[in-house]
Amino acid sequence: MTLLRTKHANRNHLPALMSKVPEEHHEPIKNMCLKMMSHDAYGQPYEWSSRDFEMGAHLGRGKFGRVYLARERYSHYLVAMKVMFKEELRKGNVQRQVLREIEIQSRLKHPHILRLLTWFHDESRIYLALEIASEGELFKHLRSAPNHRFDEPRSAKYTYQVANALNYCHLNNVIHRDLKPENILLTGTDDLKLADFGWSAHTPNNKRRTLCGTLDYLPPEMVDGTSYDDTIDQWCLGILCYEFLVGCPPFESNSSESTYEKIRRLEIHYPSHLSKGSKELIAGLLRKDSKGRLTLVDVMTHPWVKEGMTERDAQLRRNERGKENKAKN
Ligand SMILES: Nc1ncnc2c1ncn2[C@@H]1O[C@H](COP(=O)(O)OP(=O)(O)OP(=O)(O)O)[C@@H](O)[C@H]1O
Numbered sequence: 001m002t003l004l005r006t007k008h009a010n011r012n013h014l015p016a017l018m019s020k021v022p023e024e025h026h027e028p029i030k031n032m033c034l035k036m037m038s039h040d041a042y043g044q045p046y047e048w049s050s051r052d053f054e055m056g057a058h059l060g061r062g063k064f065g066r067v068y069l070a071r072e073r074y075s076h077y078l079v080a081m082k083v084m085f086k087e088e089l090r091k092g093n094v095q096r097q098v099l100r101e102i103e104i105q106s107r108l109k110h111p112h113i114l115r116l117l118t119w120f121h122d123e124s125r126i127y128l129a130l131e132i133a134s135e136g137e138l139f140k141h142l143r144s145a146p147n148h149r150f151d152e153p154r155s156a157k158y159t160y161q162v163a164n165a166l167n168y169c170h171l172n173n174v175i176h177r178d179l180k181p182e183n184i185l186l187t188g189t190d191d192l193k194l195a196d197f198g199w200s201a202h203t204p205n206n207k208r209r210t211l212c213g214t215l216d217y218l219p220p221e222m223v224d225g226t227s228y229d230d231t232i233d234q235w236c237l238g239i240l241c242y243e244f245l246v247g248c249p250p251f252e253s254n255s256s257e258s259t260y261e262k263i264r265r266l267e268i269h270y271p272s273h274l275s276k277g278s279k280e281l282i283a284g285l286l287r288k289d290s291k292g293r294l295t296l297v298d299v300m301t302h303p304w305v306k307e308g309m310t311e312r313d314a315q316l317r318r319n320e321r322g323k324e325n326k327a328k329n
Pocket of ligand 1 (some may be wrong): 059060062063064066067080114131134135136182183185196
């Protein structure tokens with residue numbers, strides 16, 4: 001269900017909407033679309049409440065909330081429902097962070113940003129109805145990959161998708177500020193969804209000084225406490241790309257002090273299995289001089305990224321064919 005109040009398709013649009021749906025799913029999806037279109041909420045202001053949803057399986061747990069699979073009662077549209085207790089948010093002093101997350105995430109509409117479809121609250125809880133990313137946290141997949149790392153094509157594709165999402169954020173004056181594999185979700189179609197906008201900031205042109213984000217991903221300007229701008233997300237993308245390819249972030253250390261020192265000295269070791277193209281991309285993002293960092297468009301058009309994406313597509317097609325052949329035999 002399009003839970004947001006955007007331009008709405010009507011029955012006449014259905015043939016076009018259904019054109020990409022596989023034949024075997026046509027009937028149920030068409031019925032669900034028709035139900036959605038006849039819902040009171042469709043295209044109108046509507047006060048959603050927990051009574052509109054049936055809660056199902058537990059999908060995961062965060063610091064301040066639990067996430068459940070939930071089904072909108074009328075259309076049977078599935079969402080990931082994050083439920084947070086107001087009292088816990090108050091105790092943790094994170095009410096402002098949650099409100100910022102809601103405010104920012106409900107404005108952002110991009111294929112690689114997790115959609116916040118709607119939200120509501122009752123006396124004790126806040127509910128966020130989120131788009132489902134059925135494969136869960138990317139971090140879990142990185143940990144279970146051979147040697148805790150992704151191959152180059154997979155890393156290149158994911159780097160492209162995150163760059164694309166961040167570029168959209170920056171165009172909308174939003175800095176994510178807390179990029180890491182734990183804050184990225186994976187869908188069943190091998191696509192990434194950037195989530196967790198709790199630390200993100202709306203920045204109409206001003207430089208900021210707040211120290212936030214995860215230690216291993218901290219850019220030098222935050223370590224030194226100087227002002228920073230949206231180029232910190234490029235630094236974090238460099239760390240993320242390194243972590244995809246190597247299995248750990250480049251400045252990881254036993255103590256915070258030593259991590260800070262490594263960041264200041266830009267002490268990076270590139271293992272020998274990394275290709276020339278990947279090292280060039282990472283080095284272009286991990287520059288101390290924030291103005292000198294590759295732009296997000298540079299990342300999206302980088303030859304290593306483009307070649308890797310094509311190869312990842314081919315890998316997925318081969319896997320699909322392999323599965324089909326297995327099913328036939
Ligand atoms: N949209 C979603 N689709 C599928 N699973 C999800 C979705 N959102 C969250 N989950 C699952 O629920 C878990 C908890 O998510 P949540 O956003 O509450 O936590 P978090 O980001 O790990 O924590 P926190 O923000 O409290 O540090 C995730 O690790 C993931 O496995």
